[in-house]
Amino acid sequence: xxxxxxxxxxxxxxxxxxxxxxxxxxxxxxxxxxxxxxxxxxxxxxxxxxxxxxxxxxxxxxxxxxxxxxxxxxxxxxxxxxxxxxxxxxxxxxxxxxxxxxxxxxxxxxxxxxxxxxxxx
Amino acid sequence: xxxxxxxxxxxxxxxxxxxxxxxxxxxxxxxxxxxxxxxxxxxxxxxxxxxxxxxxxxxxxxxxxxxxxxxxxxxxxxxxxx
Numbered sequence: 001x002x003x004x005x006x007x008x009x010x011x012x013x014x015x016x017x018x019x020x021x022x023x024x025x026x027x028x029x030x031x032x033x034x035x036x037x038x039x040x041x042x043x044x045x046x047x048x049x050x051x052x053x054x055x056x057x058x059x060x061x062x063x064x065x066x067x068x069x070x071x072x073x074x075x076x077x078x079x080x081x082x083x084x085x086x087x088x089x090x091x092x093x094x095x096x097x098x099x100x101x102x103x104x105x106x107x108x109x110x111x112x113x114x115x116x117x118x119x120x121x
Numbered sequence: 122x123x124x125x126x127x128x129x130x131x132x133x134x135x136x137x138x139x140x141x142x143x144x145x146x147x148x149x150x151x152x153x154x155x156x157x158x159x160x161x162x163x164x165x166x167x168x169x170x171x172x173x174x175x176x177x178x179x180x181x182x183x184x185x186x187x188x189x190x191x192x193x194x195x196x197x198x199x200x201x202x203x
Contacts, residue, residue: 058165
């Protein structure tokens with residue numbers, strides 16, 4: 001895998017898809033709400049990872065710093081837009097499962113960032 | 122109407138303070154990265170890894186705040202408006 005952002009999003013999708021399929025037992029609204037919540041975090045996070053691994057080496061440390069800031073600002077904005085889009089265009093949506101998907105991705109991301117950091121740097 | 126205004130203010134404060142917290146955290150993190158890399162350039166990649174890890178931990182709480190803010194705006198506020 002060449003890009004850490006791509007590897008990250010594939011790992012996250014690998015977690016979300018089985019979890020959403022399992023939630024189909026509870027209902028289709030719960031399943032897609034969970035998947036959407038996870039995607040609202042996973043897609044902006046891939047954007048951030050893309051920026052975080054854009055430059056390497058001590059010579060580029062100022063650029064690394066700058067791209068971390070850009071990536072984080074973009075991630076924050078994308079999460080806001082993602083939630084707004086889900087609430088505006090998806091009805092019905094189960095807020096409980098939406099936030100369950102979102103929070104599970106945050107926890108999953110902690111482990112994933114350890115792996116990505118070790119694998120790519 | 123007053124309750125609706127309070128809900129919007131609460132979500133604005135949640136999102137705004139979350140963004141402010143992340144900005145301060147990233148400023149400190151970036152400053153330390155520059156300091157560390159200037160002192161020991163060979164440690165640059167290791168510091169970048171650690172910064173990536175810390176960034177993941179740093180933005181978790183503000184992101185949850187954003188989620189709750191969006192919930193207040195799109196679910197609680199329309200319910201109050203009737």
